[in-house]
Amino acid sequence: MVAQREDFKNCIEENIFICSDSQAAFRAISSPRTRSMLVQEDGDALDSLARQKEVGLVWIPGHMGVPGNERADQLARLGSEESLQGPEPILGISRGSINGALSRWTYRRLGMSWRMNAVCRQAHNFLDGPDRSKTAWLLNLCRRALNQMVGILTGHCRFRRTLHLMGIIEESPFCPECGEGENTSVHLLGHCIAFGRLRHKIFGTGIFLRHCEWQVKRSTEGQNCNICYVFTK
Numbered sequence: 001m002v003a004q005r006e007d008f009k010n011c012i013e014e015n016i017f018i019c020s021d022s023q024a025a026f027r028a029i030s031s032p033r034t035r036s037m038l039v040q041e042d043g044d045a046l047d048s049l050a051r052q053k054e055v056g057l058v059w060i061p062g063h064m065g066v067p068g069n070e071r072a073d074q075l076a077r078l079g080s081e082e083s084l085q086g087p088e089p090i091l092g093i094s095r096g097s098i099n100g101a102l103s104r105w106t107y108r109r110l111g112m113s114w115r116m117n118a119v120c121r122q123a124h125n126f127l128d129g130p131d132r133s134k135t136a137w138l139l140n141l142c143r144r145a146l147n148q149m150v151g152i153l154t155g156h157c158r159f160r161r162t163l164h165l166m167g168i169i170e171e172s173p174f175c176p177e178c179g180e181g182e183n184t185s186v187h188l189l190g191h192c193i194a195f196g197r198l199r200h201k202i203f204g205t206g207i208f209l210r211h212c213e214w215q216v217k218r219s220t221e222g223q224n225c226n227i228c229y230v231f232t233k
Helices: 025-032 037-050 067-081 095-116 121-126 132-139 143-154 162-166 185-190 193-204
Strands: 014-019 054-059 215-219 224-232
Touching: 025 037, 025 054, 037 054, 067 215, 121 143, 121 185, 132 143, 143 185, 185 193
Parallel strands: 014 054
Antiparallel strands: 215 224
16 A cells, blocks of 8 residues: 555655546545455555654546556556466455446346246236336335325235125126226226227337336326326337
């Protein structure tokens, strides 16, 4: 570590500037908390040096012909070509790379499990697999809106089919508007001929629910505020 070198501590210069083209390194050093032992040791070394000298950290653009920076890049490349030194076992990748690889693998496995799973029949009509953008969209809703949206996606809401299966109503589970399909959110949004004109106006032709974008619109009619979930291409 450059801050621990004795020639820095014993130099006659009162002002010391350490230059680097790594903004990530500066952010890590400036962070009040860290899990990296190397960053912690660097911070301690800089604090120790700063008690004796005026120390400044200076960012410089990389690959711009700055002599000292170009020399540092050459030394870094030489160091990367050498065999790792230290106690075994040695894993020559960062913790961030490991966590990123594990996150991507988990995400892929979750998608495969979802597509191979035969349960959650209704939700499969809306979701092709894990989707971070849709997850963020849902979590940004208020509790009431989220409750209604989850009901639409899962079918666990006050549709005739659900109420009939639960034994709450004795009426037919079929759609009261067209009578040609079970009364579910998938039927109303994708198949019910009674809403064909409205559906065509919103979706156009060739609707495929799981590939639609999600939006939420609020409209006020009199004193009642209604939340309308709109699926658009």
